[in-house]
Amino acid sequence: MTQDRAIGPVMEVEPRKPKDFGSRKPPGPPLGVPEPVVGNARLAFMMFLAAEAMFFAGLVGAFLVFRLSAEIWPPSFQPRLPVFVTGVNTVILLLSGVTMRLALQAVRRDNPARVIAWLGMTVTLGAVFLLIQGYEWIRLIQFGLTVKSGIYGATFYTLIGCHGLHVLGAVIWLTLVLIGARRGRYSAQSYTGIQICAMYWTFVVALWPILYGLVYLY
Secondary structure (H helix, E strand, O other), X not given: OOOOOOOOOOOOOOOOOXXXXXXXXXXXOOOOOOOOOOOHHHHHHHHHHHHHHHHHHHHHHHHHHHHHHOOOOOOOOOOOOOHHHHHHHHXXXXXXXXXXXXXXXXXXXXXXXXXXXXXXXXXXXXXXXXHHHHHHHHHHHHOOOOHHHOHHHHHHHHHHHHHHHHHHHHHHHHHHHHHHHHXXXXXXXXXXXXXXXXXXXXXXXXXXXXXXXXXXXX
8 A cells, every 4th residue: 555645735826916117107119319409411511610710710810920020011012902892892791691591580481482582682792792892803903902912912812812702602502592492492391401501601791891800901
């Protein structure tokens, strides 16, 4: 007769309860990647403008070295710069900066007619600035102020000429932006092209009073 072995009591294992978060809810999936404060295009262009600012800072520094080391400036045998006419031209360029800002405000308000009008005004004012500058340059050359006429002429045409080339490039860019605005390319939700162009135009406009004061008045 076989003897049954005693088996100890069987322990029941309770199922594991889910983790209690209390009043807090478990974290949900991420809603999306937050948009950057500054767009990639604007950030890249801000770096480009910083390089442009350093470039002009170098030109201004070279001009000041020659200016401060000269006993007589401008030289007595060189023609004087047209201070009054260039002062009026400075006001024209500053007005173009105002119209550019108004164009940017108009596109943010989704007003395409105003955008086209203010951009057209900006292009016109920029072209007038270049025409007056070109006319004054022709007169200065006729009076004997050239690049080869000494440090005075060389620094003038280098510094003012570089700014003029930047304004010319900006006017061409503005013209392309104006053509795009007439074709309905920009809206209140998409106006990066106008915004970046406005940044560049603001840079060349803000730079000019500094150059005018140093080269024409100082």
